Amino acid sequence: MSVPRVFVVDDHAMVRAGVRAELGGAVTVVGEASDVDSAVAGIRATVPDVVLLDVHMPGGGGRTVLETLRAELPDVRWLALSVSDAAEDVIAVIRAGARGYVTKTISGPDLVSAVQRVAEGDVVFSPRLAGFVLDAFAASAPSAAPAEDPATDPGLDLLSAREREVMQLLARGYTYREIGSRLFISVKTVESHASNVLRKLQLSNRNELTRWAATNRLL
Template sequence: MSTTRVFLVDDHAMVRAGVRAELGGDVEVVGEAADVATAVTGIRATTPDVVLLDVHLPGGGGHAVLESLRTELPTVRWLALSVSDAAEDVIAVIRAGARGYVTKTISGADLRDAVRRVAEGDVVFSPRLAGFVLDAFAASGPAAPAPAEDPATDPGLDLLSAREREVMQLLARGYTYREIGGRLFISVKTVESHASNVLRKLQLSNRNELTRWAATNRLL
């Protein structure tokens, strides 16, 4: 399996050094930048698999980097890593195209896992952030009414047990297997079994597809 190529964007050199150390040998750091202009140039030159992107940057902020390159470099995945957990910061960078958002309180192991998951096409949120991001998008979305006879619920939902529905919703909100087990008082192995059943019954391939499915069917 090839090593994930990562580009770091943060305006503090000490933070970049710390992130690089935490990532260790699990990834290849192909470049760094401290402002929008340097980030755009560096990312364009290296075409990394994942960009770890701070939200607040000189020259326009993290969303400006995304808006400059998202269409030009469609294979690059973007993961926001910020000290901020303010709703407006999270929503701005997600709307610009980031695949996830984690705060700098994240552990090294969880950061490495987040980078891996984003590289594989998943979406990743710190659990507390996932709920209000989804709420914000729901609140600001179009208010077109659904037909009375169509509750916008996939028939596949009927195939899920009550417990599988609980696991499905927590998975779609970004919780880890361990966190789901803690909330539902079941083992991680049991969570994994339920998650596998959910994806199989709904004919979905990964958590990213599950999140979209759950949002489409108004289950978040």
């Protein structure tokens, strides 16, 4: 995997410095900005792989940056990094086109993992945020799954009880390490179960798994 090129947007210099320090050599930080106008100009100039985007900033906030540039720069991926875990903030920025949303309580290693996953096309949520985001989208989706048949995919029957547990946690945005801790199994075992889940369900990545789980009301 190539090193992701990242642009950091936050109105606090201390936060930007901390993010750069936590990301270290795992990414290449190509620029940073503290407000909407400088963010739009900087992202246009650098065209990064991933924008780490604060939600609340002077001049309109992170959502304004995203909505200004999303159509113009379709290959740029957006990951919200915010102190806020309010439902309205999360849902608004995801609807605007962000690929994920993590809070500033995230650890350095998990932030690196989140950036890398978003760069690869995955979706990432802090675990406690994923449920209500998916609920919001399921509520607005037209007939995602028939109410009388909540789990129609026959692939579900192919999963063992442990694989179902891993599948649900993966779909909710937990990392392999967090899943291992919750289920008292090793990260290597989690990786093996995750691989089996994707193979049995004929899915390619976590993004597809999340949609599949939401459609089948398994979250």
